[in-house]
Amino acid sequence: MSRVTQDKSIGERLWAITIWALVIFFVVNVVATIAAVAVSSLGTRWFGAWLPAGFTMRWYILAWDEFQLNDVLIVTFQVVGAVVLFSGLIGVPAAYALARRNFPGKQFVIVLFLLPMMIPPITFGIPLATVLYQSHLGGSLSGVILANLVPTVPFVVLVMIPFIEQIDPRIEAAARVFGAGTGRLFLHVLIPLLTPGILAALLLVLVRTIAMFELTFFTAGPDSQTLVVALYYAVYAAGVRANQSIDAMAVVYMVTTLVWLLVALKFVDPTQIVTRVKREAH
Amino acid sequence: MTDRAIPPPYSPSDAGSAVAHGAAGSPPSPLVGDEREERGRRTAYECPPPHSRGGGAETAPERPPLRVRLALRDLDGVTLLALPAIVFVAALFVYPFLYGFVLSFEPKAGDWLANYRKFFSDPFLYDTIGATLWLAVPATVINVLLSVPVAMRVRYLQRRRVLTTILVVPITLGTVLIAEGLLNYLGPQGWFNRSLALVGLGPVRLVHNYTGVMLSLIMSGFPFTFLLTLSYVTGIDPSLEQAASTLGAKPRARFWHIILPLLAQGLAINLCLSFVQTFSVFPSAVLLGSPAGATRVISIAAYQAAYEQYDYSMASTVAMIMGFVQLIVVNLILSARALFYRGAVGGGKG
Numbered sequence: 359m360s361r362v363t364q365d366k367s368i369g370e371r372l373w374a375i376t377i378w379a380l381v382i383f384f385v386v387n388v389v390a391t392i393a394a395v396a397v398s399s400l401g402t403r404w405f406g407a408w409l410p411a412g413f414t415m416r417w418y419i420l421a422w423d424e425f426q427l428n429d430v431l432i433v434t435f436q437v438v439g440a441v442v443l444f445s446g447l448i449g450v451p452a453a454y455a456l457a458r459r460n461f462p463g464k465q466f467v468i469v470l471f472l473l474p475m476m477i478p479p480i481t482f483g484i485p486l487a488t489v490l491y492q493s494h495l496g497g498s499l500s501g502v503i504l505a506n507l508v509p510t511v512p513f514v515v516l517v518m519i520p521f522i523e524q525i526d527p528r529i530e531a532a533a534r535v536f537g538a539g540t541g542r543l544f545l546h547v548l549i550p551l552l553t554p555g556i557l558a559a560l561l562l563v564l565v566r567t568i569a570m571f572e573l574t575f576f577t578a579g580p581d582s583q584t585l586v587v588a589l590y591y592a593v594y595a596a597g598v599r600a601n602q603s604i605d606a607m608a609v610v611y612m613v614t615t616l617v618w619l620l621v622a623l624k625f626v627d628p629t630q631i632v633t634r635v636k637r638e639a640h
Numbered sequence: 641m642t643d644r645a646i647p648p649p650y651s652p653s654d655a656g657s658a659v660a661h662g663a664a665g666s667p668p669s670p671l672v673g674d675e676r677e678e679r680g681r682r683t684a685y686e687c688p689p690p691h692s693r694g695g696g697a698e699t700a701p702e703r704p705p706l707r708v709r710l711a712l713r714d715l716d717g718v719t720l721l722a723l724p725a726i727v728f729v730a731a732l733f734v735y736p737f738l739y740g741f742v743l744s745f746e747p748k749a750g751d752w753l754a755n756y757r758k759f760f761s762d763p764f765l766y767d768t769i770g771a772t773l774w775l776a777v778p779a780t781v782i783n784v785l786l787s788v789p790v791a792m793r794v795r796y797l798q799r800r801r802v803l804t805t806i807l808v809v810p811i812t813l814g815t816v817l818i819a820e821g822l823l824n825y826l827g828p829q830g831w832f833n834r835s836l837a838l839v840g841l842g843p844v845r846l847v848h849n850y851t852g853v854m855l856s857l858i859m860s861g862f863p864f865t866f867l868l869t870l871s872y873v874t875g876i877d878p879s880l881e882q883a884a885s886t887l888g889a890k891p892r893a894r895f896w897h898i899i900l901p902l903l904a905q906g907l908a909i910n911l912c913l914s915f916v917q918t919f920s921v922f923p924s925a926v927l928l929g930s931p932a933g934a935t936r937v938i939s940i941a942a943y944q945a946a947y948e949q950y951d952y953s954m955a956s957t958v959a960m961i962m963g964f965v966q967l968i969v970v971n972l973i974l975s976a977r978a979l980f981y982r983g984a985v986g987g988g989k990g
Contacts, residue, residue: 370891376689376791380786381803388810398824404827452725458712467726474733476913478920480939481966482733484959485740488952489732509731536710540717569814571923576946590816593823593927597873600741601824608820612813619812628804629867 392612399605407548421606424599425588433499434461434568434584440503440561441567443509448507449514450556454548456515457522471512479509479572487576497579505573510563517562521555522548554625561622568615676868740956747953755957768938769965773924776918779857784911786862787869790902792895795874804870805837807863818860820925823831823847826855853935857918865914866926872906874903901980908977912970919966938962 399417401410421427456464457534486505487496525548533547549556571586577610578587589611592604710716718965747754759765794800810818826832826846833843846852876899884894922939929935938958 373789374793381794384862385803385806387825387832388806391818391859392809394689394824395817395821403732408831408834418966437660448724448728451721452723455719455722457721459716461714461719467722470726470729470734474729476916477963477966478916480920480922480942481959481963482737483954484744484942484946484955485736486732487946488743488956489736489739504732507728511728515725532984540721565812569812571814571816574918577697579932586814586816589820590923590927593816596823604820605824608817611817615812615814616809619808623808628801628808629871 360585360636367492389557391517395605395612396600398608399471401602417439417600417602417606420600420605421610424603425592425607427585427610430583430585430588431610431614433582437502437506437574437582438564438567441506442564444503444507445510445563446556446560449511449559450518451544452511453515453518454522454544458527459518461561468516471515472596474509474512475516482508483572484597490577496577497582499582501577502574502584503580505577506567506570508549508569508573509570513566514559517553517559520553521552521559525551528538555638558622558625561618561625565615565618565622568618571633585614645769690773719963741960743953744960747957748951755830755954756961758954759957759961765941768797768862768936769961771935772919772921772937774967775853775857775921775935776915779854779861779914779918780911782858782906783861783865784869787866787910788907790866790871791869791873794870800870803880804867807866810860811867812862815856815860815921815923816927818856819924822852822856822859826852847928848930853925855920856924856928857921860924861914861918864899864917865910868910868913869903869906872903872910875906876902904977904980908973911973915969915973916966919969920962938965 359553397410398404400413400415402412404410456467476550483505486508488535490496490501490505495504529547529551530543532545538546568584569586571590574584575590578584583591589604589607592599592607596604659749683855704712707716713908721951744755745752750757772776779899794803824830828843832846835908836842838842846855880898880902884898920939922936924942925931925935925940931940939962942955942958942962945951
């Protein structure tokens with residue numbers, strides 16, 4: 359890409375410096391915010407100083423017991439695993455149908471899939487929780503999983519459509535000529551070819567589900583809380599427990615999320631995490 | 641699409657195709673024959689040879705069976721694969737929304753409009769709309785306005801990915817963790833106030849008030865708007881700007897006359913998405929703000945109705961009002977956008 363000639367007047371340079379200063383200021387504050395949590399979780403006593411008086415790991419042991427992190431982590435992985443599995447199983451075939459067929463009402467179906475991703479979870483979370491509680495699913499693990507699937511199934515569909523459109527239909531035609539039904543076509547032809555796309559979509563679902571607060575918060579009962587909801591309750595009731603043990607829990611949450619984010623970034627561009635809607639919204 | 645690529649079975653090569661079927665190991669069953677016949681009809685029906693355009697009756701039967709007619713409109717077995725997802729979204733997204741809408745007109749006491757009347761006559765409730773707008777509108781405008789010049793600079797950056805990776809972290813961590821971090825960082829004994837004290841500025845109260853929520857909305861919202869704007873800015877053909885540059889346009893003129901009109905569509909969508917997100921702020925308004933005072937946002941009112949008073953009808957009413965306000969603002973943004981240029985962002989050749 360060739361560059362447009364840049365003017366080097368004083369005003370231009372000042373403007374450029376201002377913009378970069380702004381970016382650096384923002385990044386420094388983000389890093390400091392996250393570091394403050396990490397440092398606090400490792401400190402013995404931290405008051406009226408730049409750094410804690412000493413460093414210890416005991417808050418982690420304390421937090422692990424106090425917040426029953428064992429149970430919370432098990433629930434979190436159950437929810438996330440089920441959401442990833444089901445959104446893949448429901449979403450990928452639907453994406454295939456939408457990519458390969460031009461049936462009447464297809465635009466309507468696309469809009470139907472766009473809405474749960476564009477409408478914020480708070481707005482549809484309360485009616486959804488009401489319906490789930492009335493069908494006796496609210497407050498249970500399956501209720502949390504169902505609620506979390508609402509934005510992720512459309513997400514997988516819309517992310518997968520372009521991946522499927524890239525595959526040459528003649529490959530599928532060849533498989534069909536040799537007698538493969540839709541099931542075998544998926545298993546032996548499409549899934550292997552789509553692995554990078556499925557991996558990217560499901561990893562993004564995974565990261566989003568770990569951090570999905572609102573829907574889990576509205577539908578979770580006492581024994582179906584995920585990590586982020588447990589963290590919210592801990593921060594909400596701050597003062598009951600030592601601040602450092604809340605921070606230790608926050609670090610456990612951060613590590614869980616960021617490890618998967620790092621894995622996800624191997625397969626996707628960071629801008630993909632936010633621009634999923636763009637292509638469709640034109 | 642897929643089946644259409646198969647050679648039409650009615651052609652003379654039909655025999656060969658049947659041999660291929662046999663060779664592939666699938667015994668010729670009546671069903672297979674049936675299917676192929678239907679496909680043959682479909683092909684003939686869809687693209688009749690030019691000479692038979694007048695009397696198509698000889699190639700296509702009077703009225704093909706329903707399955708064929710559906711297949712002609714791309715409704716066949718493959719289309720059915722979309723059904724589970726459609727049913728799921730209908731059952732768990734559309735139905736709850738409609739249910740909530742109906743429920744909001746079935747209050748615990750009073751006539752069908754009692755909930756709405758209660759909401760708009762109780763300042764404790766209707767003030768939440770103003771409080772939320774007072775947070776959401778400035779936060780959205782700040783985020784989107786800042787994202788444009790930053791994206792304009794960053795698009796030429798060689799190692800763009802490092803910056804985008806750093807910015808994706810706050811989005812991924814989510815608002816709860818950002819709130820906990822900001823409580824530490826901006827608190828009276830936090831690093832931010834200590835840094836201010838170094839340059840001789842007194843401690844500022846930044847948490848448990850309006851400022852705290854605003855800062856958290858910027859911290860978690862700016863990366864989102866920025867990455868979205870960046871993807872729009874990089875989608876604009878650089879040769880358009882080069883052409884203007886050749887004709888002597890200064891950077892400022894290039895921005896106002898070329899980039900901005902092309903960016904208008906993206907900015908409108910960006911404004912809508914960021915507004916809708918900031919308008920539904922919840923955890924940071926509780927944790928970082930003063931949930932009983934200045935930052936009692938509309939989602940807190942909905943939450944309290946549902947989980948503190950167990951009045952699901954009222955909670956649905958608040959949720960519907962929330963959705964309605966979002967709809968109005970999104971409509972305002974999109975109709976303002978209609979005043980700008982509409983067209984391709986690529987250079988193209990004529």
